[in-house]
Amino acid sequence: MSSQKKRTFKIEAFKHHVVVDPKYAEKTWKILEHAIHEIYNHNASGLSFEELYRNAYNMVLHKFGENLYSGLVATMTWHLKEMSKSIESAQGGLFLEELNRQWADHNKALQMIRDILMYMDRTFIPSSHKTPVHELGLNLWRDNIIHSSKIQTRLVSTLLELIQKERTGEVINRGLMRNITKMLMDLGSLVYLENFEKPFLEVSANFYSCESQQFIESCDCGEYLNKAERRLNEEMERVSQYLDAKTESKITHVVETEMIANHMQRLVYMECSGLVSMLVDDKYDDLSRMYSLFRRVPDGLSTIRDVMTSHLRETGKQLVTDPDKLRDPVDFVQRLLNEKDKHDRIITAAFNNDKTFQNALNSSFEYFINLNSRSPEFISLYVDDKLRKGLKGVSEEDVEVVLDKVMMLFRYLQEKDVFEKYYKQHLAKRLLSGKTVSDDAERSLIVKLKTECGYQFTSKLEGMFTDMKTSQDTMQGFYASQSASDGADGPSLAVQVLTTGSWPTQPIAPCNLPPEIMGVCERFRAFYLGTHTGRRLTWQTNMGTADLKATFAKNQKHELNVSTYQMCILMLFNSSDRLTYREIEQATDIPASDLKRCLQSLACVKGKNVLGKDPMGKDIAEDDAFAVNDKFSSKFFKVKIGTVAAQKESEPEKQETRQRVEEDRKPQIEAAIVRIMKSRRVLDHNNIVTEVTKQLQARFLPNPVVIKKRIESLIEREFLERDKADRKLYRYLA
């Protein structure tokens, strides 16, 4: 390789035949210039593309590109100046049309020129960093036409005038508008912005500011929103019809600001038609319009939400504190449910199911339900009413719906333990009197409570159900063992064995049962203790019921359904005709308040007065005397003597329940404190209070004062001690 001499290649530049004619460039350009004139004059049909292209090609090839380019600029400018004159002289409405026509001409000519000068575009322009022909044509148009002093302002004002006309309902030539705005866009977005969009937005802001002022003086809220929505849609349609798409957000912003944001407060609070009356009257359309319009502006939704919240709280507060409405607990809860349903519907139908609105609704309910300390009791009473009779003959799904609604109210309660207390009482009465409509419904509700509050909350309630079931079995066993030894003549007995602790029983001295009953009871006791050793049975005579067969004068027979106490009283009249209050009290040992109530329902209720009282009167006095009312009659064979059903508690009972609840809370608070201290070892007072509140809020809201007392009690019992240096710190003593 090295020995061989390298042959060097040399590539010589290709030599064009040199143009001898010094006037070549000038002559060639003349041909092209003439062609450009012809093109602008619509005379191109006779021209040969090939010839023109070849001339331009050769000019560039022979380094006359510069001449070609500058010639083009000059010629085009001259034509544009001519066009500009013609546009300026157009009269009135013809102005835009002339402008549009000339623009179309220029565009077409520009394309033809670009095509014949294609070679220059391809080679000369990139190497000499000049503007390509098409862009050059647009720039020249912009500078000579759009920015000509006589056209520029006239163009803007004409466009705005037309839009104004359209806003007031006239029909304008939208196609023309579209062509003109498209032209401005073609010249560059800056041209569009400066020469149209900016002034357009300013004028629109003015227009809508005036219009909204006028509307708000003359329309109610719904009407105003309707108009605002229409305007907004009009503007959006306008953009889609003949403006650049990017303008949409800007013009809608103008409308939103002028028509909505600036008047938001006034609209919402408008008397007789504002948000509150829309809510009250269930105006779904208006509300939904308000929602979709307000959503567009900052703080719009929060404004609606705040007003709705304060309205809800206000009406809710009235609802739960109006003493008139507290008279009937069932009605009270039904009202709450109706209120909730109503607003749920509004949120679904008009507020797009907005989560933040749902939250606002929930927090409002939580706020006002807890304003009334009797809410837990009333909700339980509502359930009681439903489960006793309200749900009779209702399909399973509907039962679930009702129960779910109740659960929803339950969730709002802060004092869930108070609810539990009442619920237990009411459930006990339902179970013992056999009044519950459906076992499935009862159990379903308990399952719901369990998922909501955990096992601990419902374990006792479930225990009650178990007791009922076992009692049934026990009774079957009892009768199976008795039937042989004893005749079926005596009274039949149904005992429910209740586990102490699961049931809301109070230790109560049993009354004296009639001897007939006593006998069966004793046999049962023997049977029960025979199978279950180590247990103790006490009779809860205040809770039972009895069916009595009674014969009145004229051999009228009735079956009386009474409470155990009432049964004891009535049985006394088997052996005597007339008894005084004191005699009855002595014979039965029933507590005075219960005795009075029983006698009242036996002697003073019209249609059920199986006893006569002397002297007559509504109230029972201590020296009253009673006798069997022989004249008693009823169209029914079975007569139910009113056992006082679950009713809302009287004031002292309420106090008592409250006290019991407070009592029950103590160990729970203590347990929480110990749990917390066990893991934290050392903690200051405020932190303990916060933690305890957090742990217990699923059941109730503990009072800080009570927490402090519990801490002190724990210190006394040496679970905790105060830090020696910092008295606010507590230490856990293991």
Added chain:
Amino acid sequence: MKDTVKLISAEGFEFVIDKKAAMVANTIRNMLTSPGGFSEAQHGEVTFPEISTPILEKICQYFYWSLQFASGKETEFHIDPEITLELMLAANYLDA
């Protein structure tokens, strides 16, 4: 619109080829599609006073080859060395 176009060489030879093939060259495409009605578009024929017959023939061959190539079949386009230079000049002119 006709589907064919007539290309005329410097010597006056006429080549009638498919418009589709002729449009491979951007220059010819513009000639035939530019608005305003240039004479070429009206008559469907183009005269090339600077392109000789053999070169124009080769060019027409290239148009068809290029169409084929565009549809995926890869073959070699044979060019005789002696006409290379002239052919390239023409190609530059036609932007093909």
